[in-house]
Amino acid sequence: MTAGRAGMGVGPEYTAPVEDYLKVIYDIERQAGAAATNDIAQRLAIAPASVSGMVRRLADQGLLEHERYRGVRLTDMGRRVALRTIRRHRVIEAYLTLALGYPWDLVHDEAERLEHAASDELIDRMAAAIGEPATDPHGAPIPTREGEIEERTLLSLADLAPGERGRVVRVSDDDAERLRYLAELELLPGTEVSLLARAPYGGPLTLSVRGGERLVGPALAAVVLVEREE
Amino acid sequence: MTAGRAGMGVGPEYTAPVEDYLKVIYDIERQAGAAATNDIAQRLAIAPASVSGMVRRLADQGLLEHERYRGVRLTDMGRRVALRTIRRHRVIEAYLTLALGYPWDLVHDEAERLEHAASDELIDRMAAAIGEPATDPHGAPIPTREGEIEERTLLSLADLAPGERGRVVRVSDDDAERLRYLAELELLPGTEVSLLARAPYGGPLTLSVRGGERLVGPALAAVVLVEREE
DNA sequence: GCCAATATTTAGGTACTCCTAAATTTCGTT
DNA sequence: AACGAAATTTAGGAGTACCTAAATATTGGC
Numbered sequence: 001m002t003a004g005r006a007g008m009g010v011g012p013e014y015t016a017p018v019e020d021y022l023k024v025i026y027d028i029e030r031q032a033g034a035a036a037t038n039d040i041a042q043r044l045a046i047a048p049a050s051v052s053g054m055v056r057r058l059a060d061q062g063l064l065e066h067e068r069y070r071g072v073r074l075t076d077m078g079r080r081v082a083l084r085t086i087r088r089h090r091v092i093e094a095y096l097t098l099a100l101g102y103p104w105d106l107v108h109d110e111a112e113r114l115e116h117a118a119s120d121e122l123i124d125r126m127a128a129a130i131g132e133p134a135t136d137p138h139g140a141p142i143p144t145r146e147g148e149i150e151e152r153t154l155l156s157l158a159d160l161a162p163g164e165r166g167r168v169v170r171v172s173d174d175d176a177e178r179l180r181y182l183a184e185l186e187l188l189p190g191t192e193v194s195l196l197a198r199a200p201y202g203g204p205l206t207l208s209v210r211g212g213e214r215l216v217g218p219a220l221a222a223v224v225l226v227e228r229e230e
Numbered sequence: 231m232t233a234g235r236a237g238m239g240v241g242p243e244y245t246a247p248v249e250d251y252l253k254v255i256y257d258i259e260r261q262a263g264a265a266a267t268n269d270i271a272q273r274l275a276i277a278p279a280s281v282s283g284m285v286r287r288l289a290d291q292g293l294l295e296h297e298r299y300r301g302v303r304l305t306d307m308g309r310r311v312a313l314r315t316i317r318r319h320r321v322i323e324a325y326l327t328l329a330l331g332y333p334w335d336l337v338h339d340e341a342e343r344l345e346h347a348a349s350d351e352l353i354d355r356m357a358a359a360i361g362e363p364a365t366d367p368h369g370a371p372i373p374t375r376e377g378e379i380e381e382r383t384l385l386s387l388a389d390l391a392p393g394e395r396g397r398v399v400r401v402s403d404d405d406a407e408r409l410r411y412l413a414e415l416e417l418l419p420g421t422e423v424s425l426l427a428r429a430p431y432g433g434p435l436t437l438s439v440r441g442g443e444r445l446v447g448p449a450l451a452a453v454v455l456v457e458r459e460e
Numbered sequence: 461g462c463c464a465a466t467a468t469t470t471a472g473g474t475a476c477t478c479c480t481a482a483a484t485t486t487c488g489t490t
Numbered sequence: 491a492a493c494g495a496a497a498t499t500t501a502g503g504a505g506t507a508c509c510t511a512a513a514t515a516t517t518g519g520c
Contacts, residue, residue: 008486015476015477017476017477017478036497036498037497037498037499038496038497038498046477046478047478047479047480047503048497048498049478049479049480049481049498049499049500050478050479051498052498052499052500053478053499053500054477054478055475057476061410068485068498068499069484069485069486069497069498069499070486096352099329099359099361100352100355100356101355102352102355106351110349110351110352112350113347113348113349114344114347116347117343117344117346117347118340118343118344119340119343120341121336121340122326122330123334125330125331125332126330129329129330159481198478203512243508247506247507266467266468267467267468267469268467268468276507276508276509277508277509277510278467278468278469279468279469279470279507279508279509279511280507282467282468282470283469283470283507283508284506284507284508287506289504297468298468298469298515299467299468299515299516300515328500350483372517400511405462
């Protein structure tokens with residue numbers, strides 16, 4: 001037995017690996033409609049063969065539906081569990097940043113572990129202590145206690161046309177090194193950016209950020225999500 | 231794989247069950263000199279046969295020494311790991327109480343899970359945020375970052391002679407129900423108590439607490455640790 | 461000094477989560 | 491329509507941590 005967390009109120013408890021599967025399946029499904037075995041494996045950094053076995057068990061438990069060779073979709077129950085885990089993660093990230101002065105590039109890894117151990121009671125107290133923020137420090141929306149989430153469809157920097165302006169809304173949070181670099185470039189949620197030019201054939205983008213010029217490659221641009229301005 | 235926590239600096243990481251074994255062995259050893267298989271099993275609420283297997287592995291890893299049929303003693307390394315886990319637990323308990331207004335009867339269970347997931351970095355930030363307290367909310371001393379702990383040998387209420395006075399220093403924290411009852415009786419760390427009378431044959435103790443009289447049975451008295459006054 | 465009660469260990473199993481290697485299925489392209 | 495590459499699943503294992511039942515060692519009482 002390796003489970004985790006407090007019972008709090010309802011529902012069974014899930015192991016950390018199960019919660020991790022559901023989280024990444026939620027995320028892939030949102031972007032792609034259904035989660036392929038390979039994508040799940042890659043996101044969890046495990047072998048695809050391992051995913052097949054787990055997917056069967058999760059389907060048996062009613063957390064997802066699986067069409068052989070077709071991929072996986074969460075059931076309502078699976079989505080509820082996924083969103084609860086995502087809420088935990090993001091509340092913890094926000095709390096560590098706001099209440100404990102944790103550096104923003106480190107909160108992801110800490111939250112990745114704590115999210116499986118914290119009770120709902122604790123998560124709610126943390127959220128209350130920092131004024132129930134709507135997003136985590138990287139701009140990701142925090143689901144409500146009831147499992148509602150405001151999922152805006154955002155552009156990435158790479159989707160802007162030359163001459164367009166945008167405001168950074170959210171950045172990918174799972175690579176501390178990359179976050180430090182983004183902070184250095186001042187590409188943080190809330191910052192205004194305009195795309196000056198884009199070199200062809202996957203070349204770098206030239207941005208204007210707070211009056212300075214920045215060169216960023218397409219891989220980096222893809223993880224910086226913006227809303228178009230004007 | 232089920233491990234946990236951040237690498238922070240040194241040393242390997244240990245699974246949650248390993249940390250739990252080392253914690254209870256530390257505790258039993260302190261009171262009894264060596265930890266018997268049966269006692270470990272009882273404290274962890276698992277079968278004695280399960281302990282035998284784990285003890286062999288912990289001995290192989292150099293965390294403890296085992297004399298067959300004689301019990302178990304932590305090595306310096308094992309003691310270091312145990313004290314680090316105990317520090318985590320008690321810092322978390324103190325933080326939840328002082329920083330998040332967590333009720334004192336619930337912090338134990340929450341800490342029991344978080345102690346295996348929190349990084350040293352987080353523990354140190356929590357401790358700093360509440361002013362590096364010397365004890366947790368139940369009066370248990372918090373080991374330092376370096377693994378030093380001030381282990382006073384305390385009397386239990388049951389050890390007082392009629393007419394003697396004492397001050398509650400520490401209470402056992404692992405039963406929420408019992409903690410709520412102790413709070414009701416005002417038998418909290420810091421409170422002065424005097425033993426008025428003790429009924430024979432395992433009968434109840436009559437106490438005076440803050441001007442009121444209390445009757446407590448010997449089982450409850452045994453978990454309230456005091457220092458003698460005058 | 462022996463014997464029964466108690467403590468401990470061994471033997472054999474289960475569940476979870478991961479692995480590699482070897483099928484198998486699907487799909488895009490020719 | 492068929493073929494080969496890519497994706498997926500099955501088969502067979504390993505490590506952790508637990509279990510019950512059976513064997514074995516120790517110890518206190520007589």
